[in-house]
Amino acid sequence: MAGFANNAIDELQDAVFETFTTFCSFGAGQRGDSLMDSAHLMKLCKDANILDTHLTRTNVDLIFTKVKGKGTTKLTYDQFNRALHMFAEKKRCNPTSVMLQIAAVRGPTVSGTVADANRFHDDKSTYTGVYAKGGPTKIDHLNDIRLENLMDRTETDIRGVKADPSRVHKPARRTLVPGAVGLEAGMAAAGLEDRPPSPDAGKTPFGAMLSGSSASEAARFTESQLEDNLYDVFCSFCVKAAEPSLASSGFAKFCKDMKLIGGSLTLTDVDLIFQKTKSGGNYAKTITYTEFRQVAIPLLAQRRKATESQILQRCSKVGGKVLRGTVASFNRFHDDKSTYTGVYKKGGPTHVDNVITQEMLANRDVKATVRGVPDRPSGYFTHADVSVGGTGAQPRTGQEA
Numbered sequence: 001m002a003g004f005a006n007n008a009i010d011e012l013q014d015a016v017f018e019t020f021t022t023f024c025s026f027g028a029g030q031r032g033d034s035l036m037d038s039a040h041l042m043k044l045c046k047d048a049n050i051l052d053t054h055l056t057r058t059n060v061d062l063i064f065t066k067v068k069g070k071g072t073t074k075l076t077y078d079q080f081n082r083a084l085h086m087f088a089e090k091k092r093c094n095p096t097s098v099m100l101q102i103a104a105v106r107g108p109t110v111s112g113t114v115a116d117a118n119r120f121h122d123d124k125s126t127y128t129g130v131y132a133k134g135g136p137t138k139i140d141h142l143n144d145i146r147l148e149n150l151m152d153r154t155e156t157d158i159r160g161v162k163a164d165p166s167r168v169h170k171p172a173r174r175t176l177v178p179g180a181v182g183l184e185a186g187m188a189a190a191g192l193e194d195r196p197p198s199p200d201a202g203k204t205p206f207g208a209m210l211s212g213s214s215a216s217e218a219a220r221f222t223e224s225q226l227e228d229n230l231y232d233v234f235c236s237f238c239v240k241a242a243e244p245s246l247a248s249s250g251f252a253k254f255c256k257d258m259k260l261i262g263g264s265l266t267l268t269d270v271d272l273i274f275q276k277t278k279s280g281g282n283y284a285k286t287i288t289y290t291e292f293r294q295v296a297i298p299l300l301a302q303r304r305k306a307t308e309s310q311i312l313q314r315c316s317k318v319g320g321k322v323l324r325g326t327v328a329s330f331n332r333f334h335d336d337k338s339t340y341t342g343v344y345k346k347g348g349p350t351h352v353d354n355v356i357t358q359e360m361l362a363n364r365d366v367k368a369t370v371r372g373v374p375d376r377p378s379g380y381f382t383h384a385d386v387s388v389g390g391t392g393a394q395p396r397t398g399q400e401a
Contacts, residue, residue: 015103035074
């Protein structure tokens with residue numbers, strides 16, 4: 001019976017030691033740990049359910065501080081055993097019962113908040129757009145660094161990323177149908193080019209804008225020149241990059257500077273036209289020149305009840321982005337230089353010193369400072385240079401003494 005009891009005690013000691021090493025290594029990574037700190041001891045007491053009214057969290061911290069050695073923050077296995085006996089004294093029970101509770105714990109329990117079921121997140125059959133294809137990625141598979149990529153001199157953007165070949169780098173300035181553009185091209189293809197113009201066409205604001213000298217000036221532009229001018233105007237509203245593209249704010253400024261806003265075209269209509277023009281859905285933020293020319297311009301002309309030629313002529317007349325700024329009001333003390341006094345009357349102070357030339361440095365006849373600057377360069381005078389009894393208004397023009 002004694003041998004059986006000794007074997008049982010040894011097995012209990014082995015189980016307690018295994019639990020001790022398991023909790024020591026919890027959260028320590030692959031290298032593990034053989035010592036137990038205060039946090040792991042507290043978690044072991046919680047998982048073993050040995051805390052009660054007699055053994056509280058405060059008692060565990062005090063026993064840990066009493067058992068650990070000086071200058072250390074962790075317990076060895078022997079110190080851990082002494083802590084178990086002190087736990088039993090606090091709980092007023094046999095130390096074996098505490099060891100049995102410790103040995104019954106196979107390892108630390110990990111708990112966390114479990115999210116509720118969400119059909120739109122958990123059920124992948126409900127995914128749409130790019131997420132139905134696997135979702136977006138931050139890895140650019142086409143940007144792997146190889147020798148042939150480093151020696152490649154094809155067009156890139158400002159960050160050095162290759163431009164997307166699916167987008168137009170140098171959009172054609174001519175239309176698909178020679179001699180017609182946009183909606184006019186569609187009318188020509190449908191055989192409606194002989195349809196008489198609308199009686200309200202001459203009453204639009206564009207008719208007034210292009211009347212008189214403006215009309216004769218715009219008439220001198222050929223169709224090719226109008227297309228070229230439109231492309232230049234488009235680029236003036238774009239952020240400078242490898243590929244010209246127009247954002248929503250730039251498109252709105254284009255409509256304002258071209259004086260298209262008004263009448264049947266509002267800023268809300270401009271935003272809607274921009275949304276219809278861009279081809280990338282909600283993920284696209286800009287439009288290319290091809291989209292601008294073949295979609296946006298016809299829609300703008302349709303909303304303003306004008307022809308595309310009038311839109312192009314208006315763009316050629318304005319010529320590009322209009323820059324505006326605050327003009328300062330007139331200030332007599334700043335703008336009227338006749339009111340200047342002191343050194344400002346002579347032209348103002350300057351931070352530019354006398355220019356030091358090689359000839360000046362090689363001249364040993366004129367006394368110079370330690371930096372090589374002449375003490376009294378030409379045109380410079382001091383009070384000693386003023387003639388005795390003079391007013392000091394005229395400098396001495398004689399040679400150096």
